Amino acid sequence: MEETISLRELFAVLRKRLWLIVLITIIAATVSAVISFFVLTPVYESKTQILVNQAKNDQQLYNNQTVQTNVQLINTYNDIITSPAILDRVVKELKLDKSAGDLSSQIQVTSAQDSQVAQIVVQDTSAKRAADIANTTASVFQKQVPKLMNVDNVKVLSKAALGENPSPVKPQPLLNVAIAIVVGLMVGVGLSFLLEYLDNTLKTEQDIENILELPVMGVITTIKDVPKATNVQRPDLTARVPQRGETFGS
Incomplete structure (x- = not known):
């Protein structure tokens, strides 16, 4: 059975794992900025x-x-x-x-x-x-x-002249951060599709129809357990039994 993926499904995968793509991009940009500004020696x-x-x-x-x-x-x-x-x-x-x-x-x-x-x-x-x-x-x-x-x-x-405020030719922090953002986006997108490919669980009725090629006759919904009542008054089993000649009202 040949599987085809529509453009809508691709966007659905990206939207589903958008948090992962954004997280990886932010981490890559942050690491690149820290290394460029604080680790690498200016040249x-x-x-x-x-x-x-x-x-x-x-x-x-x-x-x-x-x-x-x-x-x-x-x-x-x-x-x-x-x-x-x-x-x-x-x-x-x-x-x-x-x-x-x-x-x-x-x-x-x-x-x-x-x-x-x-x-x-x-x-x-x-x-x-x-x-x-x-x-x-x-x-x-x-x-x-x-x-x-x-x-x-x-x-x-x-002759070579030394300026008042010489600027280093490398590293170039802004360029490094821009490259890190692009790489982070590529890694995030690739990882999102990889996780989606490895995920073989059935989540919707459409998944069942695509795999079995049969229509769905019915769906069993998830029913949550009703919490037990905690404040229900129970009858007083220790009440005094009336003696002969006594009534409950006396």
Whole structure:
């Protein structure tokens, strides 16, 4: 027997277990908010930009071939910036309590396509330390490039600046709560349909007709027990029996 579920039945299931869906959603949003605001450590981000530009002289013209050479060099510079040759000096200058490998995981070097500008992005739990790492990395890289590649074509375009009220880039509490609400709704709805699927009890006459495919002839209603009376007066069995010649009224 093939079972089909109408849209009305789906809404009936959701309405029946609406309290469960709302409860799970509230719990998920509350847990997400508590973790985002009180458990996770805020992470700040700072950026500095460097310009890769070949030094020009009278014999060298600034043409398209030169630009393409600089763009190709950026890919090489990206790897050099996060190498121990640069980061070991950054750790030493800033006296950081971490290795070059740990610092490398905090630094990301990006550049737009066909652009001579590279961006050093640093994330750290301290906004000031993130700015210091970004600026020091750019400065050390600018000093070490002539020694490593025998070229002097790197300039610091903009330094990382620390604002008055820096905002963390993560966690994002509002986004986390919104995601938790969506996940809570999905879990609540799924659990509601699962419980309805596992519930094989007969509750209405319609359930009997659907299963047996027979009409219902009659219904026995539930009759509640009538409470026993507690204040009924019983006859006085200890009354005095009248003697001969006496009447009840005397």
